[in-house]
Amino acid sequence: MNLIAGLLPAGYLPALERIWKKHPEEVRLGTGRPVRVLAAGREEAIFPPLTQFQLEDVLQRACRFSAYAHQDTLRQGYVTLEGGHRLGVCGFGVVQQGVVHTIRSPTSLVLRIARAVPGCAEGLFPALTDSALILGPPGAGKTTLLRDAVRLLSDQGRLRVGLADERGEVSASTGQGAALEVGQRTDVMVNVPKAEAVMMLLRTMSPQWIALDEITAPEDIEALDRAAYCGVKLLATAHGDSLSDLTRRPLYHKLLARGVFSQVVLLSPDKSYQIHSLLGEHKRMEEMP
DSSP, rough: HHHHHHHHHHHHHHHHHHHHHHHHEEEEEEBBBEEEEETTTTTEEEEBBOOOHHHHHHHHHHTTGGGGGGGGTTTTTTTOTTOOHHHHHEEEEEEEETTTEEEEEOOOOOOOEOOOOOTTTTTTGGGTTTEEEEHHHHOOOOOOOOOOOOHHHTSOOOOOEEEETTTTTTTOTTEEESSSSSOOTTEESSSOHHHHHHHHHHHHSOSSEESSSOOOOOHHHHHHHHHHHOOEEEEEEEEEEHHHHHHTSSSHHHHTTTOHHHHHEEOOSSSSEEEEEOHHHHHHHHHHH
């Protein structure tokens, strides 16, 4: 709540404080639109609509009035805030020689609120005897489940875990350590592209498990494949509604065909989950055109 209070104009705070008791998941802001808060599966609007000046002020405050210091993430469309919260940014891209350098004049912002839920992976933990992929639609709680599973592997399983936390959302790490609990035996690599972080952890920290949030690129698949070949177990998340959804997408089809993961954890929008074995699935993927 203190974070939001430091970003939004003061006039929106009384209504936001009322909604905050419902544990909101995201706050959406847009020019000419009311502030929209998603909490407990319902969206509530706070009026009046925001002006362009107010939206620019929110982004400036999120960047601590130094957009240049956040240029690397802004050009990817987000700013990571203290506590592991992420502010997604839409606006006008500044492109030089075909490369996006930053985003200016924001038109929409969305604040994804990071919140640890200790114990949410207790039902999953006994099944984590081999590599697992956490699959679910946006907002289903993939990152939250991943975070708690990493904590359990580290503390209860007494295992060495390497966490490739590219955007700092899983651990909310600062120079003083992880603000969100990820376990006493977990080594965290922050602000390094996931594929590179996986290889760095593999070379330097002797992990028994490597965890990462959101497989999104072919280089992520290559890094995971190399880590699996070295005998490291893997825990990762991916966007998708079902296992069949994965098989239709070339990137994930390749992942399944390689047999990197032995089980998939399917998350529902209500944050419940089911565990399915992938044994034999990779052979079927190899045979598909």
